[in-house]
Amino acid sequence: MDERKRVIEYFQRNGVLIxxxxxxxxxxxxxxxDNSRKFLEGFDEKPLNVVFEDVKNFFDGNSDSKPLAGARRSREIKLEIIEDVTGKSSCEGTLSDFTNLFKDRYERLYQLLKKRQEMRNxxxxxxxxxxxxxxxVIGIVNEIRRGKNSHILIEIEDESDSATIYIPDDLIDIASTIVEDEVIGIVGKGxxxxxxxxxxxxxPDIPVNKKKHYADEDSxxxxxxxxxxxSKTFLEKEWKKFIKWINGEVGSERQREVARNVKYIIMPGDIVDGVGIYPGQENDLEIEDIYGQYEALAKEMSGIPEDIKIIMQPGNHDAVRPALPQPAFGxxxxxxxxxMNIIFAGNPCYMQIGEVDVLSYHGQSLQDFSTRIGVNQNDPATIMKSMLQRRHMAPIYGDSTPLAPEKKDYLLIERLPDIFVTGHIHTTAIDKYRGIVLINASTWQSQTDYQKMMDFSPDPAKVPIVNLKNSHVSLMDFSTHTPLFPLEV
Ligand SMILES: [Fe+2]
Structure with missing residues (x-):
């Protein structure tokens, strides 16, 4: 669609002739x-038609008589996508691609590990x-062997050679959480x-004195x-409640004030149910055409106020390649x-909102980690802490999380976020690790038979909200009539 057509349609949709x-x-x-939006938001009551002088006067600054609806919110905070794979994918799946990926991973995690006092030498x-x-020594984990008497031998490798690490009894608990293809440091006797x-x-872990970033005002x-x-199990009634709240139409005075100051909505993937994602999915689908699903979503989202910017990322159910890192929607x-007022981003994606760093990742590898490190998948916050300690979101190659061999390892957590968010697990978790806010951001789907079989216990229709001024997290619950409650995290 060309720009002219889009502008005309935008005004038409708002009942305005231009x-x-x-x-x-x-x-x-x-x-x-964007300017059309700004212009129309300037009206308390939308005009029936708009002529040249109206827009000219408005953008020339003679708009005193038209208060900006956006002014009800605090100042704009700039968002910048710092890093994702969108437009940078280079892999062809050759052997040398994998060599490059692991080389990049090793070198960057080596630098992080060298900062640890124990690894200086x-x-x-x-x-x-x-x-x-x-x-x-610092090496990438090639193989983990469990011998008799629960002994563990770990083979690690660097550019010079490989070595077998013998794990004594007192380290067995911690060593059993080591996963293949991650980079670790070993202190020992040679x-x-x-x-x-x-x-x-x-x-590598997160430094205890990590610098935190904040915004100047409540946003x-x-x-x-x-x-x-x-999906047939999409929670439409709960979604409609969310739309009412975000428009400031329901809730306590405080809840409505929060809604008025929401600047960004981040959507970390699986925005639609997709097709052919798991066996028998067709029985669970209300809309069987994938583009029909995105169209239905656009309709549901049209109730979100236009001055809220939405960051939309794909997940494993969406219409982009399944291998990580995923680029933004095509x-x-x-x-x-x-x-709509949307920024399309890849998965994972580092973004900066004002000074605040956000790492948003759908979370496909949460299940792999859950099995390997022995943490229940319904406890994503503990798994996310483990990712931060390893400074990696999905190290294991060849498990159920598909990885694309890019030249750069986009799953590595090099930059320190202030907020780390995931989804995928369909639960709600809010926690903190060394000053980093951890969020697992619920779902809008109730349990399907397939999820029941996979031991997925969803905690749906919840919206975690972070105040950028002080990193306090609140939770709006649209599954019942629970009020907003501030969490001391
Ligand atoms: Fe997912």
Whole structure:
């Protein structure tokens, strides 16, 4: 659709006729849709028609008589996408692609591990094997072998060589949480026929003195994940309650004040239910056409106030490649939302809102981690802490989370976020780790038979909200009539 058509349709949808010269003026300004929105928001009551002079006067600053509806909210806070794979994918799936991915992973995690005091004197594995006495090495985990008497042997590798690490009894608990393809530090004793006996296992972790970032005034990000439109179990009634609240129509004075100051809604994936995602899904679908699902979502989202910016990311149910990292939605999907205030981002994605760093990731690997490190999948906050300690969201290659071999490892947590959000697990979790707010952002789908079989216990229709001024997290619950409650995290 061309820009002119989009502008005209936007006004039509709002019941406003726009003169052709007025459209020209808006296009001449650049970012015509955004400016159309700004213009219409300036009216308490929308006009029936708009002529050239109206838009000209408005944008020339003679708009005193038209109060901006947006002024009911606090100042604008800029959002910048810092990093995702969108437009940068390079992989062709060759062997050398994988070599590049692991090389990048090793080098960047090596630098993070070297900052740990225990790893300052780390030496290449080749030298460590020859050295009698204390050594420290940094390697990528090749293989984990469990021997008799529950002994564990771990093979790690760096550019110089590989070595077998013997795990003594007192480290077995911690060593059993090590996963393949992650990068770890080992402090131990070398010189025993190529074997290194571990004394300590080191992950890069989050520095305790991590700097936190805040906004100057109360302004909120709301997290709305796993909407799963298209499914028969989409919670339409609860969704409508959310739309009413975000428009300030329901709730206590305080709840409505929060709604008025929501600047951004982040949607970390599975925004539709998709098709052919799991066996027998067709029986659970209300809408069987994937584009029909996005169209239905656009309709449901049209109730969100236009001055709230939405960041939309894909998940494993969405119409982009399933392998991580996932790029933003393609043009076909984006066009369905063309008259909305949306930024399309990849998965995972680092973004900066004002000074606040947000890492938003759908969370496909939460289940792999759950099995490997022995934490219940319904406890995503503990798994997310474990990801932060490893500074990696999905290290294991060849498990159920598909990975695409990009030149750069986009699943690595190099930059320290202030907020780390996931979805996918359909539960609600709010926690903090070393000053980083952790959120798992619920779902808008009640339990399907398939989920019952997979031991998924959803905690749906909840919206976690972070105040950027102080990183306090609140939760709006649309599944019952529970009031907003501030959580001291
Ligand atoms: Fe998912």
């Amino acid at each position: 003169q052709s010269e007025a459209v020209d003026f808006l296009i001449g300004l650049g970012d015509a849709l 780390a030496i290449p594995i080749k030298n460590a094997q020859r050295r009698e006495g204390d050594v420290s 010189g025993r026929g190529g074997l290194i006996i571990a004394r300590n296992i080191i992950w 909120y990000i709301a997290f709305v994940s796993d909407i799963h439109i298209g 043009k076909e999907v984006q066009d369905i939302f063309s008259d």
